[in-house]
Amino acid sequence: MENSQKIPSRSFAQRWHIKPILGTVIMVILLVFSSQMADVNVGMFFANLSQFTDLLVRMSNPTWSYLSIIWQPLYETIQMAILGTTIGTIFAVPFSLLAASNLVHNGIIRNVIRIILDLVRTLPDLLLAAIFVAIFGIGSTAGVVTLAIFSFGMISKLFYEVIETIDMGPIEALESVGARKLTVIWYAVIPQILNQFISYFLYTLEINVRASTVLGYIGAGGIGVFLQRSLNEFNYGATAVIILATLIIVLVIDGISNHLRRILL
Amino acid sequence: MAEEPIILFEHVNKTYKNGTIGLKDINLSIPKGQFLVVVGLSGAGKSTLLRTINRMHGITDGKLYVDGDEISQYKGKALRTLRRQIGMIFQNFNLVNRSSVQKNVLSGRVGYYPAWKSILGLFSKSDRDKAVRSLRRVNMLEKLYARADELSGGQQQRVAIARTLMQDPKIILADEPIASLDPKTTKTVMDTLKSLNQEDEMTVIVNLHSVSLAREYADRIIGLRAGEVVYDQMIENVKEADLNQIYQTEEDS
Ligand SMILES: Nc1ncnc2c1ncn2[C@@H]1O[C@H](COP(=O)(O)OP(=O)(O)OP(=O)(O)O)[C@@H](O)[C@H]1O
Ligand SMILES: [Mg+2]
Numbered sequence: 001m002e003n004s005q006k007i008p009s010r011s012f013a014q015r016w017h018i019k020p021i022l023g024t025v026i027m028v029i030l031l032v033f034s035s036q037m038a039d040v041n042v043g044m045f046f047a048n049l050s051q052f053t054d055l056l057v058r059m060s061n062p063t064w065s066y067l068s069i070i071w072q073p074l075y076e077t078i079q080m081a082i083l084g085t086t087i088g089t090i091f092a093v094p095f096s097l098l099a100a101s102n103l104v105h106n107g108i109i110r111n112v113i114r115i116i117l118d119l120v121r122t123l124p125d126l127l128l129a130a131i132f133v134a135i136f137g138i139g140s141t142a143g144v145v146t147l148a149i150f151s152f153g154m155i156s157k158l159f160y161e162v163i164e165t166i167d168m169g170p171i172e173a174l175e176s177v178g179a180r181k182l183t184v185i186w187y188a189v190i191p192q193i194l195n196q197f198i199s200y201f202l203y204t205l206e207i208n209v210r211a212s213t214v215l216g217y218i219g220a221g222g223i224g225v226f227l228q229r230s231l232n233e234f235n236y237g238a239t240a241v242i243i244l245a246t247l248i249i250v251l252v253i254d255g256i257s258n259h260l261r262r263i264l265l
Numbered sequence: 266m267a268e269e270p271i272i273l274f275e276h277v278n279k280t281y282k283n284g285t286i287g288l289k290d291i292n293l294s295i296p297k298g299q300f301l302v303v304v305g306l307s308g309a310g311k312s313t314l315l316r317t318i319n320r321m322h323g324i325t326d327g328k329l330y331v332d333g334d335e336i337s338q339y340k341g342k343a344l345r346t347l348r349r350q351i352g353m354i355f356q357n358f359n360l361v362n363r364s365s366v367q368k369n370v371l372s373g374r375v376g377y378y379p380a381w382k383s384i385l386g387l388f389s390k391s392d393r394d395k396a397v398r399s400l401r402r403v404n405m406l407e408k409l410y411a412r413a414d415e416l417s418g419g420q421q422q423r424v425a426i427a428r429t430l431m432q433d434p435k436i437i438l439a440d441e442p443i444a445s446l447d448p449k450t451t452k453t454v455m456d457t458l459k460s461l462n463q464e465d466e467m468t469v470i471v472n473l474h475s476v477s478l479a480r481e482y483a484d485r486i487i488g489l490r491a492g493e494v495v496y497d498q499m500i501e502n503v504k505e506a507d508l509n510q511i512y513q514t515e516e517d518s
Contacts, residue, residue: 167362169355169357169358169359170359170360170361172321172355172359173353173355173359173360173372173425173428174372174375175321175348176319176321176348176351176352176353177348177349177352177353177372177373177374177375177376177428177429177431177432178344178345178346178347178348178349178375178376178432179345179372179375179376179383180345180380182380182384183375183380183383183384186383186384187361187364187368187372187375187383188361188372191361191362191363191364192361192362192363194363195363
């Protein structure tokens, strides 16, 4: 038998790599255009570098005694992050189950849930924090609520995307033995996603530890409050200690969480 | 009068939502204790036929009786009670890979428990013993605490059969149970199904692609083509040529 198979010829676009080139050009145009719109002056960044070095010099003399004062707020920052992430996750689990297209076949429920989640995710966390500081007053309650809502939005989306990739076979098997919906989820869904869930929880926790230092800056409790105070008082020695201590804490937590996630996946 | 059939299809039609015809005017009476093999080309409707029996798929019209009850409108509790007396075995085993063999086997019993008890894993002593007996039956007891994904395909299918045994099923539906197995494990699995049929008097319905296996194990063979039953013979009347006919495509004939 004659073999008439040939290598197919590439189209014009494929041969000249039109798509990647076009994409790069559009990216560059958008970048230039948007920086002009937003009045970003790159030159100013370099012109003011001297001020930055000036600040560094003044911070180069950390007031180490300040450590004993910030110990407590640092601890509070971590607690805020853990509490906020946990509360957000607890709410995220049922929402992510309801938003997963392979578990909920009712398109209306699924879309309503997804719209709610999309809306939650569009709220900037600083705006949330400002609102909750106004409601609850300065302190960690505002921070925890902000982080909980932020984590809820983020984790729900990460979770339902994981759920949508699971193997449907075990679900079919559990349905075929006459299991109820909840039992099916417990036996056939949870074991498939648990590790990824924990990994995403830790990842969000990492982000929240970082975020909660910033949130404190606008009054939502934790180390940020002290950071803001020290800057206002031009107490740069204290600022340096706060920044260094925060950096170390964030690095340690990132390290632990990364290690755990590597073990899990 | 002949004994009442355990499964009875009367003018059953099934059209999928997208308009594909799954089953066309199926009339089929399956007596209790039969070993029925369903053959047919890919897409002929074998899986569809099997899945209507435990209502994993609903039917569009017609009547479908299991053990004398018309089941096509079953919902909720009635549906779950129907399903727990019908075991199902899959080509891909459908075990939960990350769970232990023991948990997988016990999951076959959850239809008999309220949700909170099965979630907390509060199985009775007798059901735990039953899991041990089921695994012993398929020669897999030594793997009780292994994770399902540590097992070979043939071992996984045996665990899946043990899970099905937990249901105390009257009927076993097996959808190409040996399609991903080697010849030796194929024999083990088919022999197990045969023994459930002969010793435990379960009615067994198996979809197969292999005509020779069908002839070796079946009491009766039916052939499907484009959703219709085109062949239906007891094993003593089955002729090789007829079976090959079922596997001929339009262009061949
Ligand atoms: N969920 C579904 N939605 C729409 N059409 C479907 C669905 N499942 C099956 N079909 C179609 O119904 C027909 C019968 O499919 P079925 O899976 O029952 O065939 P089969 O005989 O089991 O084939 P195979 O040997 O490949 O498993 C096919 O045309 C198939 O494409
Ligand atoms: Mg099939």
